[in-house]
Amino acid sequence: MNPTHPLRMGGVIFDNSSLEYFCKFKSMRASLRSQFSDLAPALLFILPGLALLATFIIIPMLYSLRISFYDWNIIRPELSEWEGLQNYIQALQDPIFRRAVINTLAYTLVTVPAQMILGLIVAILLNQQIRGKAGFRVIYYLPVITSWVIVSLLFEYMFSGQAGLVNYVLHDLLHITRENIRWLADPILTFVPIDLLGIWKGVGWTAIIYLAGLQGIPQHLYEAAEVDGATPFQRFRYVTLPLLRPTLVFLLVFLTIGGLNAYTSNLLITNGGDPLDLTHFVLTLMYEATFTRLDFGMGAAISYLLTIFVFLISIFQIRLLRMRTEL
Amino acid sequence: MGSHSHRVSSRWLTYGLLFLGAAFVAIPFWYMLVTSLKPQSYIFEIPPKLWPEQATLDNYTSALGRENFAIYFLNSLFVAVAATGSTMLISSLLAYAFARLKFPGKEILFYLFLLGTMIPPVMLIIPQFIIAKTITAATGGVLRLLDSLLGLIVVYVTMNLSMQTFLLRGFFEGIPRDLEDAAFIDGASRWMIFRKIILPLSRPGLAVVAISTFLYSWEEFPWAHVAIKETTRRTLPIAIALYQSAHLTQWGQVFAASIVALVPVVIVFVIFQRYFIRGIATTGLKG
Numbered sequence: 001m002n003p004t005h006p007l008r009m010g011g012v013i014f015d016n017s018s019l020e021y022f023c024k025f026k027s028m029r030a031s032l033r034s035q036f037s038d039l040a041p042a043l044l045f046i047l048p049g050l051a052l053l054a055t056f057i058i059i060p061m062l063y064s065l066r067i068s069f070y071d072w073n074i075i076r077p078e079l080s081e082w083e084g085l086q087n088y089i090q091a092l093q094d095p096i097f098r099r100a101v102i103n104t105l106a107y108t109l110v111t112v113p114a115q116m117i118l119g120l121i122v123a124i125l126l127n128q129q130i131r132g133k134a135g136f137r138v139i140y141y142l143p144v145i146t147s148w149v150i151v152s153l154l155f156e157y158m159f160s161g162q163a164g165l166v167n168y169v170l171h172d173l174l175h176i177t178r179e180n181i182r183w184l185a186d187p188i189l190t191f192v193p194i195d196l197l198g199i200w201k202g203v204g205w206t207a208i209i210y211l212a213g214l215q216g217i218p219q220h221l222y223e224a225a226e227v228d229g230a231t232p233f234q235r236f237r238y239v240t241l242p243l244l245r246p247t248l249v250f251l252l253v254f255l256t257i258g259g260l261n262a263y264t265s266n267l268l269i270t271n272g273g274d275p276l277d278l279t280h281f282v283l284t285l286m287y288e289a290t291f292t293r294l295d296f297g298m299g300a301a302i303s304y305l306l307t308i309f310v311f312l313i314s315i316f317q318i319r320l321l322r323m324r325t326e327l
Numbered sequence: 328m329g330s331h332s333h334r335v336s337s338r339w340l341t342y343g344l345l346f347l348g349a350a351f352v353a354i355p356f357w358y359m360l361v362t363s364l365k366p367q368s369y370i371f372e373i374p375p376k377l378w379p380e381q382a383t384l385d386n387y388t389s390a391l392g393r394e395n396f397a398i399y400f401l402n403s404l405f406v407a408v409a410a411t412g413s414t415m416l417i418s419s420l421l422a423y424a425f426a427r428l429k430f431p432g433k434e435i436l437f438y439l440f441l442l443g444t445m446i447p448p449v450m451l452i453i454p455q456f457i458i459a460k461t462i463t464a465a466t467g468g469v470l471r472l473l474d475s476l477l478g479l480i481v482v483y484v485t486m487n488l489s490m491q492t493f494l495l496r497g498f499f500e501g502i503p504r505d506l507e508d509a510a511f512i513d514g515a516s517r518w519m520i521f522r523k524i525i526l527p528l529s530r531p532g533l534a535v536v537a538i539s540t541f542l543y544s545w546e547e548f549p550w551a552h553v554a555i556k557e558t559t560r561r562t563l564p565i566a567i568a569l570y571q572s573a574h575l576t577q578w579g580q581v582f583a584a585s586i587v588a589l590v591p592v593v594i595v596f597v598i599f600q601r602y603f604i605r606g607i608a609t610t611g612l613k614g
Contacts (some may be wrong), residue, residue, distance in 0.1 A: 045517075154359050165375050171414050261598070271572075291553065
């Protein structure tokens with residue numbers, strides 16, 4: 001309540017204390033009324049959002065679970081055959097699926113730590129008194145706001161085998177490689193552009209989240225540490241890192257979820273698994289099973305396997321890091 | 328003295344590292360711009376040049392002139408604006424209910440929406456496709472959700488709803504209750520309070536919702552890729568991806584189209600970056 005502005009109501013000027021009295025009176029009345037008092041307006045406020053949530057998230061989730069137990073017939077669903085866990089078992093035994101899991105895990109294990117480390121460095125640099133901060137922020141954030149489609153095509157072009165920029169720099173300029181590398185034709189090397197793209201596109205976002213965390217650390221802690229003669233590294237190790245822990249947990253969980261759900265870059269750069277279905281991510285394989293082979297049951301089973309895995313990993317990470325804080 | 332020179336050198340190190348990182352980030356964009364200005368015969372020139380020797384706008388005229396590019400651009404714009412407006416409205420209604428109203432089942436609903444922030448979006452694509460197909464068939468095509476911009480809009484709104492609701496709920500809770508109580512005593516309805524007090528005071532929060540929903544809808548690929556088959560309904564990400572696979576080596580035109588698609592996003596971002604970065608930090612950490 002703003003004490004300098006008495007409120008005028010019905011020609012009477014209420015000062016602070018009478019208003020406070022009124023508020024108390026009102027809230028007493030409010031608590032006397034049952035909790036159903038807001039039901040009618042609440043319905044109006046909630047209904048549009050709830051309808052969308054139910055139609056496009058909750059029902060689809062349940063529906064997908066059901067489909068995953070069937071050999072689903074997309075044209076005539078009533079002819080679908082119950083298969084129990086068959087889709088799940090088949091997926092887990094499929095070497096292409098296993099390869100996709102390994103590819104996805106490798107991508108996550110490379111891109112998540114890289115983004116976390118580079119993002120932290122950028123955030124610490126940007127958190128100092130420097131000129132052109134806004135400009136740097138825009139540049140570092142540019143990849144984040146650019147569509148995955150555009151940056152995937154861009155990396156595909158830069159890593160092209162014959163005359164790509166990357167081959168030119170590595171071979172002709174720096175003489176690191178003896179010949180032009182055919183990045184996109186090799187089932188392992190093709191992950192170099194895909195992983196680099198994941199890191200390049202994500203560092204800006206990671207840095208912004210770190211910046212928010214860094215700005216929440218009270219300045220006097222650094223001053224106290226400096227008075228006590230702590231070196232910059234010690235200040236980082238004993239002030240910054242411990243106080244950034246919530247941010248670190250958050251980033252680790254979110255980036256891991258993002259990594260495991262990587263999709264567009266792989267789909268465009270490998271054309272969905274080229275060569276020989278060796279380069280799939282879990283989700284591009286799901287897309288292929290569903291919309292190329294029209295095996296909707298298998299697609300749904302794959303998406304549930306991924307979701308369960310993501311869920312377990314997230315819980316594990318949160319638990320692990322929480323435990324360490326308590327110790 | 329020693330400490331002073333140490334400070335100066337660490338300052339140089341800071342700028343050096345920042346410029347190095349900025350170069351790594353910016354060079355691909357620069358290369359895209361340069362390539363879009365090169366004539367087709369120079370696309371695979373050796374050595375690749377970071378400066379166009381014969382700059383031409385040919386790629387822009389042919390990319391923009393052909394294959395419904397204007398339609399794709401307008402489709403994207405329409406979808407992004409409609410999804411943004413609807414998300415702002417619906418999520419602020421929800422946020423108000425969660426921040427201020429008392430009703431049975433509030434907690435369960437809250438967790439239901441929280442679930443909405445945690446589901447990986449791509450996992451929903453198959454069932455969303457089937458639901459959209461079912462709704463389209465059940466209404467005899469009146470409510471057309473496949474091969475239609477409406478189908479994109481409703482899904483984009485839903486996918487953004489939970490996150491934006493939590494963001495706005497935080498903003499609404501920060502508004503002093505006294506204002507509302509006073510209006511309540513004056514006989515204002517919930518709706519009046521929402522419109523005349525809450526919304527005007529939450530402009531920064533609404534700006535964040537607007538920007539992040541716009542960016543999301545402008546760039547979304549996976550759902551549009553599945554839901555849109557008809558040429559004239561494509562949005563820019565679909566058009567650009569398909570364009571590349573149809574004209575394999577016409578990189579100049581692909582990147583000309585990409586640059587044009589990128590312009591609105593960059594403009595929106597540069598203008599609103601203060602709000603946006605604050606919003607990223609809050610949605611991020613509160614989600």
